[in-house]
Amino acid sequence: MAKDFASKEENYSQWYNDLVIKADLAENSAVRGCMVIKPHGYAIWERIQSTLDRKFKETGHVNAYFPLFIPKSFFSREASHVEGFAKECAVVTHYRLKNDPEGKGVVVDESARLEEELVIRPTSETIIWNSYRDWIKSYRDLPILINQWANVVRWEMRTRLFLRTAEFLWQEGHTAHATKEEAILEASTMLGVYADFAENWMAIPVLTGTKSPNERFAGALETYAIEALMQDGKALQCGTSHFLGQNFAKAFDVKFLNRDNQLDYVWATSWGVSTRLMGALIMAHSDNNGLVLPPRLAPVQVVIVPVFKTAEQLALVTEKVQPILRSLESRNISVKYDNRETHTPGWKFSEHEFKGVPVRITIGPRDLEHGTVEIARRDTLEKETLRLTDLENKVVHLLDQIQQNLFEKALAFRENNTFYANTWKEFTDILDSKGGFIYAHWDGTSETEEKIKAETKATIRVIPLNNPVENGKCILTGKPSQGRVVFARAY
RNA sequence: CGGGGUAUAGCGCAGCCUGGCUAGCGCACCUGGUUUGGGACCAGGGGGUCGCAGGUUCGAAUCCUGCUACCCCGACCA
Numbered sequence: 001m002a003k004d005f006a007s008k009e010e011n012y013s014q015w016y017n018d019l020v021i022k023a024d025l026a027e028n029s030a031v032r033g034c035m036v037i038k039p040h041g042y043a044i045w046e047r048i049q050s051t052l053d054r055k056f057k058e059t060g061h062v063n064a065y066f067p068l069f070i071p072k073s074f075f076s077r078e079a080s081h082v083e084g085f086a087k088e089c090a091v092v093t094h095y096r097l098k099n100d101p102e103g104k105g106v107v108v109d110e111s112a113r114l115e116e117e118l119v120i121r122p123t124s125e126t127i128i129w130n131s132y133r134d135w136i137k138s139y140r141d142l143p144i145l146i147n148q149w150a151n152v153v154r155w156e157m158r159t160r161l162f163l164r165t166a167e168f169l170w171q172e173g174h175t176a177h178a179t180k181e182e183a184i185l186e187a188s189t190m191l192g193v194y195a196d197f198a199e200n201w202m203a204i205p206v207l208t209g210t211k212s213p214n215e216r217f218a219g220a221l222e223t224y225a226i227e228a229l230m231q232d233g234k235a236l237q238c239g240t241s242h243f244l245g246q247n248f249a250k251a252f253d254v255k256f257l258n259r260d261n262q263l264d265y266v267w268a269t270s271w272g273v274s275t276r277l278m279g280a281l282i283m284a285h286s287d288n289n290g291l292v293l294p295p296r297l298a299p300v301q302v303v304i305v306p307v308f309k310t311a312e313q314l315a316l317v318t319e320k321v322q323p324i325l326r327s328l329e330s331r332n333i334s335v336k337y338d339n340r341e342t343h344t345p346g347w348k349f350s351e352h353e354f355k356g357v358p359v360r361i362t363i364g365p366r367d368l369e370h371g372t373v374e375i376a377r378r379d380t381l382e383k384e385t386l387r388l389t390d391l392e393n394k395v396v397h398l399l400d401q402i403q404q405n406l407f408e409k410a411l412a413f414r415e416n417n418t419f420y421a422n423t424w425k426e427f428t429d430i431l432d433s434k435g436g437f438i439y440a441h442w443d444g445t446s447e448t449e450e451k452i453k454a455e456t457k458a459t460i461r462v463i464p465l466n467n468p469v470e471n472g473k474c475i476l477t478g479k480p481s482q483g484r485v486v487f488a489r490a491y
Numbered sequence: 492c493g494g495g496g497u498a499u500a501g502c503g504c505a506g507c508c509u510g511g512c513u514a515g516c517g518c519a520c521c522u523g524g525u526u527u528g529g530g531a532c533c534a535g536g537g538g539g540u541c542g543c544a545g546g547u548u549c550g551a552a553u554c555c556u557g558c559u560a561c562c563c564c565g566a567c568c569a
Contacts, residue, residue: 084568085569087568157492158564158566158568216569237569344531345527346527346529347527348530367528374528
């Protein structure tokens with residue numbers, strides 16, 4: 001059943017409408033292409049945030065905050081950067097409203113025009129490097145390892161809930177280094193952090209690699225990415241880490257004296273993941289009953305649903321539940337006791353399933369009599385009855401098992417949807433019939449990649465790291481190639 | 492910006508072609524009762540300037556004109 005739903009070639013926005021909005025994750029806002037993230041959705045985002053934040057700090061980073069508004073002139077400093085973002089910037093031109101002289105609400109006060117327009121950040125490289133110029137004089141000031149949690153705005157022509165919203169939440173790391181090698185190491189280290197998070201917390205297997213020049217970040221010399229496969233066979237870029245070379249240092253004149261007393265430009269990286277990760281979670285694991293959350297990211301890991309007819313029965317059940325709550329909480333498990341009297345047990349079962357709670361425990365009069373509880377797992381929907389005394393160990397074990405199972409299921413799915421194409425016909429046949437990742441030879445030119453995209457909508461998702469050398473022929477042009485790259489249709 | 496579609500209760504929709512009683516249905520909401528181990532049932536109830544403006548007509552949700560908003564497909568997209 002779940003398979004049917006997930007494998008449909010239908011648009012995922014339908015899925016969002018059916019699942020996500022009802023699941024209290026988000027809903028469309030009045031503002032074009034923006035999202036309201038409701039409490040349940042935000043709780044998931046907070047879990048993502050706190051986990052990543054800890055990892056950033058473990059790797060030596062600190063948090064800071066830079067302004068939302070960026071003077072327009074900053075964007076013209078780095079040529080390829082402005083070219084990449086110019087078409088999707090929201091611009092602030094005025095700072096005051098006034099009453100409409102004709103009495104029709106308020107109008108923009110034309111006398112309050114800004115001398116220089118402000119761009120609402122689509123990303124913060126420019127304003128951050130403008131600050132770094134004053135912070136860096138010597139190699140002793142380096143490295144700077146800063147992360148920022150923020151919102152950004154990109155006025156995309158078409159938006160899609162979670163995957164491409166006009167405003168989204170993210171973190172952006174911006175680091176400055178004395179050497180090229182150190183900057184490249186930083187970019188690849190952070191890619192590793194993202195890959196670890198995706199696989200071990202989100203339970204989503206990812207491919208890691210570099211982007212082709214076409215798909216590279218505007219202003220970067222190299223873009224590293226993690227790329228995941230969704231249940232409908234389309235790829236989703238889940239995080240990127242960029243080696244920016246000295247481009248931004250040159251654009252913002254950030255120079256330092258190195259150990260040899262020589263003036264040099266600083267080397268840079270930037271890296272980020274966004275609320276798009278929540279789209280990935282939904283599309284990778286959900287089934288027909290709603291969201292399926294990996295235990296390590298679930299705001300509520302265990303829900304306890306009492307079954308009762310009378311207030312006395314509820315009191316008896318609650319008495320049994322109290323020690324369970326305490327013992328699970330003492331093992332750092334997030335538990336919720338859903339003792340609402342306004343909803344029936346059946347209602348609660350469905351609701352918590354919808355929201356993706358990994359484990360559900362049911363206790364009712366029958367259990368009180370027998371000293372048992374019923375335990376149900378969200379990923380397989382299996383239920384079993386066990387002795388109350390076995391519960392604690394079972395829950396701990398089950399949470400691990402579910403985390404593991406979700407990853408393995410997603411990995412098996414990816415493996416079953418990864419193909420090798422040696423000819424153009426094989427390539428297009430796979431794309432049209434199955435989708436998924438396709439390893440194929442490419443002649444290494446942008447023109448060829450663009451042609452392939454124009455004909456099939458497939459793009460190069462990653463050029464795998466440590467790509468094995470294999471002599472072959474480009475699937476489109478037949479020109480020689482030394483290794484396969486990964487193609488897919490993507491979000 | 493091009494192509495297609497939609498706008499009727501909080502949500503989802505029917506009615507429109509072929510104008511006509513008080514604009515209807517499901518979900519949700521409220522009240523009472525019975526229920527409660529997989530989204531309970533019965534009875535009663537509240538909620539609408541039918542997207543906006545104009546026109547045709549004795550009469551417009553329905554026909555005509557204009558406008559606006561939103562959705563889908565494309566172009567676009569770290």
